[in-house]
Amino acid sequence: MTDSNRTSPNFSTKIQALEARSQDLSISPKKQGDASRSAEALERVHAAYQKTGLGKLDLVPLPASRPKLDIQGVTISLTLGCQVRGQFKGNPAVGALTVLFNKSEASASARDERARTAAALSLIYATEHLGGHGKAVAKLCLAYDVFRGTVTTCPSQIARRIANMEATCEEVALRWPAVKVPDDYDGPPIV
Structure with missing residues (x-):
């Protein structure tokens, strides 16, 4: 959100990485859950980014x-x-x-x-x-x-x-x- 060189942060790459991490069986269930919840939070931020005025x-x-x-x-x-x-x-x-x-x-x-x-x-x-x-x-x-x-x-x-x-x-x-x-x-x- 703090990158002034872009009009909208690149949420999709971060969301995809977090979703992949949430399915990674090599990490603990707690870390998988954290990744899943973080992906959900970023999806919400992405959906509301322009509406909230954060981009301005x-x-x-x-x-x-x-x-x-x-x-x-x-x-x-x-x-x-x-x-x-x-x-x-x-x-x-x-x-x-x-x-x-x-x-x-x-x-x-x-x-x-x-x-x-x-x-x-x-x-x-x-x-x-x-x-x-x-x-x-x-x-x-x-x-x-x-x-x-x-x-x-x-x-x-x-x-x-x-x-x-x-x-x-x-x-x-x-x-x-x-x-x-x-x-x-x-x-x-x-x-």
């Missing part, structure tokens, strides 16, 4: 190593796809595109709320980490819901949303040390 944006790759957000002592990792560059009042501006892959949420209002929150987190990230490329502005901070095929712009009035996130993170930070890890937990190390 100046999308720039992010560094491979990205800092995480720290909100009131809670580390937040975002699924950022790229930077979004543009202009604001005649000056360079920057934002970030968060990619949402959840396809199981049935409630449209819940999906919309999640997208608005993700776009707000994109604005926080752009403000804290991308300011060297221009002023971080809400209109360039987006959440792309792959399976719904929609792009949500960060609301311009987000003070209450950010205050709610900060209060929630503060509560998590206060209570986290007392949480007992379940015996059957198999996720990443908890520190």
